[in-house]
Amino acid sequence: MNVQVENHDKVLVAKVEGRVDSSNSQDFERQLQGAIGEDVKAVVIDLGQLAYISSAGLRVVLLVAKTLGQRNVSISLCALSDPVQSVFEISGFNRIIQIYDSQADALAAAG
Amino acid sequence: MGDRDRPDYKILVVDDEPDLERLVRQRMRRHIRKGKYGFEFAGNGVEALEVLTENKDIDIVLSDINMPKMDGLTLLQQIPEVNSDLRSVIVSAYGDMENIRTAMNRGAFDFVTKPIDFTDLEVTIERTLRHLDEWRAALASRDKLVAIQNELDVATKIQQSILPDKFPHVDGCEVYGCMHAARNVGGDFFDVINLEAGRIGLAVADVSDKGVPAALFMMSSRTLLKGAAVGVEDPGAVLREVNDLLNETNDAAMFVTVFYGVYDPSTRMLTFSNGGHNPPLVVHPDGSSEELELTGGLALGAIPGFEYGQASVRLSPGDLVVFFTDGVTEAINVSNEEFGLESLQGLFADGRTPTAREAAEMILQAVQDFAGEAPQFDDLTCMTLRVADE
Numbered sequence: 001m002n003v004q005v006e007n008h009d010k011v012l013v014a015k016v017e018g019r020v021d022s023s024n025s026q027d028f029e030r031q032l033q034g035a036i037g038e039d040v041k042a043v044v045i046d047l048g049q050l051a052y053i054s055s056a057g058l059r060v061v062l063l064v065a066k067t068l069g070q071r072n073v074s075i076s077l078c079a080l081s082d083p084v085q086s087v088f089e090i091s092g093f094n095r096i097i098q099i100y101d102s103q104a105d106a107l108a109a110a111g
Numbered sequence: 112m113g114d115r116d117r118p119d120y121k122i123l124v125v126d127d128e129p130d131l132e133r134l135v136r137q138r139m140r141r142h143i144r145k146g147k148y149g150f151e152f153a154g155n156g157v158e159a160l161e162v163l164t165e166n167k168d169i170d171i172v173l174s175d176i177n178m179p180k181m182d183g184l185t186l187l188q189q190i191p192e193v194n195s196d197l198r199s200v201i202v203s204a205y206g207d208m209e210n211i212r213t214a215m216n217r218g219a220f221d222f223v224t225k226p227i228d229f230t231d232l233e234v235t236i237e238r239t240l241r242h243l244d245e246w247r248a249a250l251a252s253r254d255k256l257v258a259i260q261n262e263l264d265v266a267t268k269i270q271q272s273i274l275p276d277k278f279p280h281v282d283g284c285e286v287y288g289c290m291h292a293a294r295n296v297g298g299d300f301f302d303v304i305n306l307e308a309g310r311i312g313l314a315v316a317d318v319s320d321k322g323v324p325a326a327l328f329m330m331s332s333r334t335l336l337k338g339a340a341v342g343v344e345d346p347g348a349v350l351r352e353v354n355d356l357l358n359e360t361n362d363a364a365m366f367v368t369v370f371y372g373v374y375d376p377s378t379r380m381l382t383f384s385n386g387g388h389n390p391p392l393v394v395h396p397d398g399s400s401e402e403l404e405l406t407g408g409l410a411l412g413a414i415p416g417f418e419y420g421q422a423s424v425r426l427s428p429g430d431l432v433v434f435f436t437d438g439v440t441e442a443i444n445v446s447n448e449e450f451g452l453e454s455l456q457g458l459f460a461d462g463r464t465p466t467a468r469e470a471a472e473m474i475l476q477a478v479q480d481f482a483g484e485a486p487q488f489d490d491l492t493c494m495t496l497r498v499a500d501e
Binding site for chain 1: 318364368410441
């Protein structure tokens with residue numbers, strides 16, 4: 001698992017690679033929370049290179065979404081592979097977190 | 112580096128030669144000034160034990176052998192009773208192999224010979240301290256592991272204590288459930304609840320994350336679910352109530368995926384609501400099977416005020432409903448391949464019609480056979496509802 005961060009103006013893009021499960025979800029949380037600065041207006045999490053996410057990983061996404069929601073910072077996900085998309089659909093998280101097909105769509109909406 | 116008052120390491124020098132203290136302070140003055148070493152001095156074994164009793168933080172005892180009152184070899188035997196977290200270095204006459212051997216047998220870590228060569232002594236002290244640091248680090252990580260293991264044991268006990276081990280005997284159907292907990296303890300549970308008019312509440316659930324917090328969250332989820340199920344008829348309303356209650360105190364953003372269904376044996380109707388859980392599989396007597404529809408739900412605990420939909424399906428005689436957690440379909444083998452839904456469906460493709468118990472045990476066995484030597488990361492939970500044959 002690896003998180004790479006880019007800043008597009010005040011939109012933070014976090015690209016997550018590999019697998020997120022209970023063995024590294026704490027590390028995932030630290031990396032993600034650590035990357036989100038004070039002046040960020042929106043966060044886009046690009047899951048294009050994410051192969052697998054377990055419920056422990058979903059919890060981190062939910063936690064970050066809740067934290068950002070309290071600060072009125074928008075959060076969205078993009079570029080989900082089919083298996084990852086299916087995890088979000090079954091858990092119902094696609095109903096509470098905005099998901100876009102591509103990073104460009106997510107950035108356009110966040111801009 | 113330690114703080115100003117306390118050196119990094121404390122060394123007790125035990126020798127009846129009065130000039131040695133001055134010599135040590137002089138030759139080690141740079142280390143003393145930098146705060147690396149601090150020294151205490153004692154004139155014999157008895158004094159040494161007194162110093163050790165008063166100073167529990169001594170790291171090294173550097174002791175002569177021949178001294179009045181108590182010699183160095185006797186001192187070596189006494190030290191562990193006062194402090195077992197230090198290392199001893201013995202100072203002996205050159206070539207005195209007999210005493211050196213006795214000293215090493217009595218637990219000395221190393222020795223130096225007289226007359227003391229201070230360069231050699233420094234090397235010996237450094238080596239001893241390195242050993243001591245590693246030893247202490249190993250002890251600390253062992254203690255940490257023991258603490259984690261204790262925590263996991265607590266979680267396992269919580270988890271096991273809430274699983275039903277008796278299943279209701281109901282005309283027209285049969286229910287069974289079993290679980291294989293992962294070593295690192297997840298948060299699966301299943302429940303079978305006797306409701307009014309012969310109906311049965313069936314729940315299978317999976318808490319995000321692992322360990323004691325997850326086990327406690329599972330415990331409250333299960334209690335709330337049971338409470339709501341007894342008072343509320345519609346599965347969707349049950350999940351809504353549990354979700355709102357779980358959201359009242361949930362700073363950690365934990366959640367639990369729950370499938371909850373109510374089966375009425377008299378009509379063979381299964382009414383269900385899916386709170387973010389992987390859908391159960393309905394297996395027909397001819398071996399065909401399909402997943403139950405998702406009902407537009409959401410994992411419980413995620414956000415308050417969510418409305419949970421529900422759906423119904425009329426089962427046929429001989430149908431088998433398999434409720435499970437994703438530990439079953441996402442189990443991986445040594446080649447990192449997933450067991451998958453197709454393999455689960457394949458178990459029934461030949462059209463045999465096992466009992467509820469046979470089916471649940473067969474599934475867990477098949478998953479374990481598939482996983483082989485690969486470590487089990489997640490709990491395996493399987494509950495089955497078998498509609499009686501006509």
